Amino acid sequence: MAVFYFDTSGIVKRYVREIGTSWVQNTADPLAGNLVYLARISSEVTSAVIRRQLGGSLSSAKAAAILFQFRHDMVAEYRIIEITPGVLSTAEVLAEAHGLRAYDAVQLAAAVELTTQRVANGLPPVTMVSADQELNAAAAAVGLQVEDPNQHP
Numbered sequence: 001m002a003v004f005y006f007d008t009s010g011i012v013k014r015y016v017r018e019i020g021t022s023w024v025q026n027t028a029d030p031l032a033g034n035l036v037y038l039a040r041i042s043s044e045v046t047s048a049v050i051r052r053q054l055g056g057s058l059s060s061a062k063a064a065a066i067l068f069q070f071r072h073d074m075v076a077e078y079r080i081i082e083i084t085p086g087v088l089s090t091a092e093v094l095a096e097a098h099g100l101r102a103y104d105a106v107q108l109a110a111a112v113e114l115t116t117q118r119v120a121n122g123l124p125p126v127t128m129v130s131a132d133q134e135l136n137a138a139a140a141a142v143g144l145q146v147e148d149p150n151q152h153p
Contacts, residue, residue, distance in 0.1 A: 001033050001034060001035060002027075002034045002035070002127065003034065003035040003037070003118070003123075003124065003125075003126045003127070004027060004028075004034055004035070004036050004037065004126060004127050004128075004129050004147070005037045005038075005081075005110070005111040005114055005115075005126045005127070005128050005129065006024075006028070006036060006037070006038055006042070006128075006129045006130075007039075007042070007104070007107040007111075007128070007129070007130040007132065007135060008041075008042050008044045008045055008048060008103075008107070009130050009131040009132045009135075010024060010129035010130050010131055010149055011024070011028070011038060011042060011045060011129075012045050012048045012049070013025075013131070013149050014028050014073075015045070015049070015066045015069060015070055016048070016049065016052060016058070016066065018131075019149070019150050019153050020131065020148075020149030020150050020151075020152050020153065021149075022152070023149050023152030024129070024149050027129070028077070030077055035079060036077065036078050036079065037078065037079045037080070037081055037114055037126065038074070038078045038079075038080060038081065039080070039081045039083060039087075039106065039107055039110040039111075040080055040081065040082050040083050041083060041103060041106055041107070042074075042107075043074070044103065045067075045070050046067060046070075049063050049066050049067055049070075050063060081110040081113070081114055083106060083110065086113065087106065087109045087110050087113055088106065088109070090109035090112060090113065091105040091106040091108070091109035092105070094108050094109055094112075094138065094142070097138075098134075098137075098138035098141065099134075100134065100135065100138055104132060104134070104135045104138075107130070107135065108128075108135060108138055108139055108142070108144075111126065111128045111139065111144060112142060112144065114126055115144060125144070125145060126144075126145070127144075127145040127146070127147050128144045128145065128146050128147070129146075129147045129148075129149060130146065130148065131148060131149055131150050133148075136148055
C-alpha cells in the first residue's frame, strides 16, 4: 500500500479532466488500496472548479456534480490533515525559505508534518502529489518524495 499526500493542484485532476487525470484517478481510487491524505484547505478545490465554471470550461451542472462528488470523497475516502498552529508555524518558515505562496506553504507544511509523524512511528514517508512546479521544488528541497501528475499524460 502506497501513501500519498495530494495538494489541490493534484487532487483536482481526479474531478476535472486535465493532463494526469487518468494517473490521479487510478492512484486515488479506493480499489487501488492506497492511502490518500489531503489538508483541510484542499476544499480550495471548490475555488478551482467555480473558476473553471465562470471561465466557461465547465457547465453549472458539471461544476455542481464535481463539487458534490469531491465533498463526498472528502468525508468517505480521504484522510484529512487539520491545519494546526504548528502547521501554520512551519508554513511561515517554508514560505520564507522557498518563496512559496501562502496556501502552497500550508500544503507543504501539512505534508512535512504527516511525513515526520509517519517516520517517527516507523512507517514509510508519504509521496507528495502536486502539479505546481515551485511547490514540487520546495518539497524536494526539504526531502519529500514528489510525484507530478503532469508527468503521466
